[in-house]
Amino acid sequence: MATRLETVTNFLESLKTPGNARADLLTEDARFMALNVNVPGRDDVMERLTADGSGKIYREISWQQPVEDGESVQIKGLMPEGGRIGGLVLTVLFDGDVITTLQSQNLPGTPMDASDIKLPAEIKDRTNNALKSKNPMLVSYVDENGQPVLSFRGSTQAFSDDQLAIWVRNENGRFLKSIQKNPNVALMYRDEEAKATYQIQGRAHIESDEATRKQVFESTAQIEQDHDFARIGVALIIDIDLVQGFAGLGPTGPIDPVHMMRRA
16 A cells, blocks of 8 residues: 555656546545635546646646655645746645645745836726725835835826826825935735735825826825815825736736836
8 A cells, every 4th residue: 555655746746647647546525725725626626736727837847755744745846947936835634545635835936037117007007996996005105214104095096107196185294204305115005805916116206297286186086186175285206116016816826927127
């Protein structure tokens, strides 16, 4: 009878040729688990591990030797360099000598090369509708005493391919005073349902040009405009220096990852 270590090795090697995949090594109620994924039932687990898309990693990965970890077996696999994920750590649970649970955790992949900054339509749309979708943009700046400050800014919007804008209602507030001393700011967008996550860094400045002020105010969400009927606020423009993130998470890692940087 094969040991648990041999069972894991035999099962994973069988996935490299989907037509020969060893479903018999799983219990009927076997389960596959990963980040945001919970697949119950042997047939569905096998579909997940052998499908053209979600099963690709199991055909390309190079597995190391499995090791026992208490009642479970853990095995690490590495992908060729340059991919979105570096590999997997798979924790395998058993019912007797048959696999009942596969828990998969991705390893970090090779960092993307940075491209020039040009905000794609999806990031612009998410930014412009952040407040409406209940995912308001979080802004970080450093106050006059050097203390980092976090603030939700519902008026944050895409201003150009490499700029954001914010309508700041209080022209005498700490935010504007702080960026005049230290213009460096960072912004974070997170859609928990879609798992879309974007981090943006840049330099902020006040724009007094009336046409710009009008454009920023009129592009601001109505609920934000209603707080400043008299338009006494200030248009803040952010020149973007860095954008990193992704539109979601899929079986093979981040979906539509971006890494953009302003050239010197």
